[in-house]
Every structure is written in C-alpha cells, then in structure tokens.
Amino acid sequence: MPSDPDVLVVGAGVSGLTTGYRLAQQGLRVRIRAEDAPGHTNSAAAGAIWDPIYAEHPRVGVWAARSYDVFSEMHEKGFPGVRLVDGIEASRDPMITPDWARGLPGYRECEPGDLPAGFVHGWHYRAPIIDMPPYLAHLEQLVRETGSTLEYGGHLDSLTEADAPILINCSGAGAHDLVPDPEVTPIRGQLVAVRNPGMTDFFAEHTPELGEMVYLLPQGDTVLLGGSAEPGIADPAPDPAVATAIIERCGNIFAWIRDAEVVGHRGGIRPSRPKIRLEHEEADGRHVVHNYGHSGAGVSLSWGCAEDVTDIVLGLLGRERKQDRAE
Template sequence: MPSDVLIVGAGVSGLTTGFQLAQQGLRVRIRAEDAPGRTNSAAAGAIWDPIYAEHPRVGVWAARSYEVFARLTEEGFPGVRMVNGVEASRDPMETPDWARELPGYRECTLAELPPGFVHGWHYRAPIIDMPPYLAQLELLVRELGGEFEFGAHLSALAEANAPIVINCSGAGAHDLVPDPEVVPIRGQLVEIRNPGMAEFFAEHTPELGEMIYLLPQGDVLLLGGSAEPGVADPAPDPAVATAIQARCGDIFPEIRTAEVLGHRGGIRPSRPKIRLELEEIDGRYIVHNYGHSGAGVSLSWGCADDVTAIVLGLLGR
C-alpha cells in the first residue's frame, strides 16, 4: 500500500514529524541516507536552548517542545531528563524573557558565577541523550506502521516521488532543494567521565562560536562547544577537542584530569531563517522543515505540530 507522506531525512526533525503524522493514522515512509543513529542529530549535545534559530514562531515551537520533553521525562522516555543548571554571559545583559518563564528560574549572584562571567540565571531544562532517544522514536514510528528506507541517496528533492513530501534534510537541503542559504557549521563535543557534576552550565553568546557548556548525562559529561562555518565534514578535529576541554577546565578545574571517553562531531544546518512552509511543484506538495541551526532538538515538537497541521489540511482533515 503506498504511503500518504514521504519524509526525507531521519534526524530529529524527520523522526518527530514522522511520529506525529503516524499518530494521525497516516501511512508514513521515511527515506534517508543514514539511519537515525548515524545522523547529525545523534551527535548533538541536545540541551533545550532555542537562542540560535530565527523565525517568528521560534517562541511557540520552543515552548511546545519544552512541554513535550517535560512530559516524556515523567513517562521515562529513553534519553530524556530534566536538569537544573545555569546559563551565563561574560557581558552585561538583560535576562531573556523566555528564560524568566522557565521552571526553576532565578537570577544568579556574582558569587555563584565562574570567573569571567558577570551575569547569569538558573533554570531547569531538558537535556537529551540523543542515540537512545532517536532509537526510541524510530521504534515508535515503526510500531505505528511507518516504513524506513536507509542508504537512499537523493541528488535532488525532485527525485522524492510522492504526492506529499516532507523535507527534513537538514544541511543536505543546500544541495537537495537546492538552497544556497543553508550553510554547514561543524560542531564538536568531548565525552568525559563525569567527575560528579549534576547541573549543567551553558555560556550565553550572541551567536554560535567558541563557547563553554557542560551537559551531565549520568556517568558521562559532555563538554562543548565549537562552531566551524563552512565545514561539512563531521569528523572531530583533535585540536578543537583539546581546546574545548581546556576552556572548560579553565572554569571547572576538575575537568582537566577527567578521563576522555570519546568525541562527537556533527553538522548544524545553519540558515538565516528556519524554512517551514508549503511549496507546490509540478502538482506535488513539498513541506519544508529545515534550517534550524543549533536548535533542531529544541524546536522539534513544535515544528512537527505545524508540519502535521499543513499535511492534514492538504488531505482535507
């Protein structure tokens, strides 16, 4: 039986959208070059933090995703946990309005901040261990009747032969659409044995770049981060990894001697503005859902809701 919808991409956007559509009773097929565990989404540190994405609906999408992640934590969904922590800036600034509305919010005192930081706030945020999270999402899509086709290379989106195509191709949209506004940005993380940190720390910066963040995931602590615009090879760079650990160790000395367990590298699909919209080409409908920069996980459930509404409207439901 033919599918109602073909989704291109099996990262967090593709899987979340596929799950939402399958829950509506639609026949979903997901086509991707890589299985979920090998996508760029699997390499993400994945703390809920929507600040690096641009779109008028970012606030709505982020709030919806926070709500879902909080519920999934209560349900024991693999890989999802709510963690207390601090976001801090090296420059004087006003706390963003979105932060003031979060559970656990309060302003930091200077004494609570690491050296070099002058402003910060406490809050509670979802942190997602992406490999088990993606594996569970894939399982749920399959249980709802969704089909997967991996190893399927597309040279152009026009090759996706279906009446309704959902484009969740991430950085691949640069060539598939093609969309020259999509720029790959390589990011890296260092996995170390957690020396005992139970709270996250995230450096607030105006744009992606060299920053410090520490994301506890049980016995593992993820250290970040980096941003290399134009680099499309996800393989980690040892020099960048060394610099990440050194930066984190400058403010949290116990990290300097912690055992390194592994490295992660992935590509963020940077775009001046997220593209979530319907396009009609030669009698076929394409719903684009890409260009989330560093906020794909943080916006995933909200964006999937909007895509689902568009598809149901096309089907007269």
C-alpha cells in the same frame, strides 16, 4: 502498510523522525527515506540541551515552548534519554535576562557567588537535556510501531526523485544540494565526553551567536563538554585540535576538567540558515512541505515544528487533528 504512502518524509534526523511520528499518529501512511539511519545522523552527535536562541523565525518561541512541554511529559513517563536538569546559563557581559528564560521552571537570577570567575550575569532554570543516541533509537522504534516504513541507504540528488503526493523535506544540511537552497550552510560542532565525577547540574555560556563557548552537560556517567562552531566545514569528523581547545576552555573555568578522563568525541553538522524554512509549496505537481534550517536549535524546536508541519498536511488533506501523545 500499503506500499504507497500518504506522506514521504526525507531525512531521519530528529526533525524527520519527529515529524514522521506526529503524522503517523494522525493515521497517515508514512514512509521515511534517508541516506543514514537515525543513529548515524548529525542529530545523534548533538549535546541537545533545550536552548532556542540559535535559530531565526517568528515562531521560534512557540515551537520551543511546545517542545519544552513535550520533553517534560517524556521525562515524567521515563522516555529513554530525556531528563529535566537544573543548571545555570551565564554571560561574560552585562545583559538583561532574555524573556524566554523568565517563565521556565526553576528560574531565578544568579547571585555573584553562583557564577564562575569571568562571568558577570546569569540565571538558574530547569532545561530538558537529551541523550540523543537512546532518544533517537526509541523514537525510531515508536515510528515503526505505527506501521510506518523507514528506508535507509538511498541517496537522493533532487527532491524530484522522491515519489509521493506529499513530500516532507527534513533534509537538514543536505537541503543545500537537495532543494537546492544556497542559503543553507554547514557549521561543524564538536563535543568531548569525559568521565563524570558526580556533576548533576548543567552549565552553559550564553553567547549571542554560535561560536567558541563553554558548556557542560551531565549525561549519567559522562559529561559532554563544548562547544565549537566552524562555519563552512561539512566534514563531521572530530578535529583533535578543536577537542584540545574545548578541554582547555572548559578547564580554565572548571579545574577538575583538566584531569578528567576523556571517553569519547562527537562531531556533527548544524544546518545553518538565516531563517528556518517551514512552509508549503507546490512543485512538479505535488505538495512539498519544508522543515529545515534549524541551525543549533533542531532538537529544541523539533516537536513544535513537527506539529506545524502536521497541521499543514492535515489542511491539505481536509482532515482535522486528533489528540497527540508524547509517546
């Protein structure tokens, strides 16, 4: 492709790759620039069950619903890493089932006998669960097949260093320094991977905010155990003490976990912000479209946000949207 892109995307995590792909599908010349390749981003460490509750923006519901639809299409087409999985989300406190859950495939309220000890309310539904390493690898391949350019390894100190007429900022936690945006704060999350004894359904504890919780996400031969949330910690390296606490919390509910073989650890940084920033601004004589601050819902909102960014860019260029595809 020509050396000068129509659009430069900063960041190659799930938001950057997804947005770059949607833009390229519209015939735009896209370049993605990032410090780390997708497999080494924080996105690669995510447990990645579709769950839209840990982010704030008036359009969260729209973005989540669109992403659910795209992941469902991907599942049907055998997109690597994407599966629809039945399971339970449950609360230790009495509550009303949230509206976002009621319309999902497989939805029904749990009977008391469906719930583990200590939980008093819950609901069944079917959710996309994404195995992020193969998912990101295939999405990266699709981006390359559009003729887009991906450049890894270069560090940006400021968005002013990125040269393009339209810049898409998908820098995640890096937006704190890159924009700069002091409202972005890091929250370290951690997972423990154990050998799967045959578990097929997921279990997720419903909590009003990110914190110490319990979830089990089956990923083929392994089950990912979570979770944790450590505000202010920007080092993604897993902490052995946190891993031990995760295993203990999960084992107190599902006894088989106490003897499960640990096969790996994951750590990553969630880009927390009081409100997702998805908007256009003009800065230094060019257009900047921001798409960051998704906290714990980056994967869950990725396709909806990417399509809103694409609509903004097409509007700036005076173009009409062509039909998108899931792959």
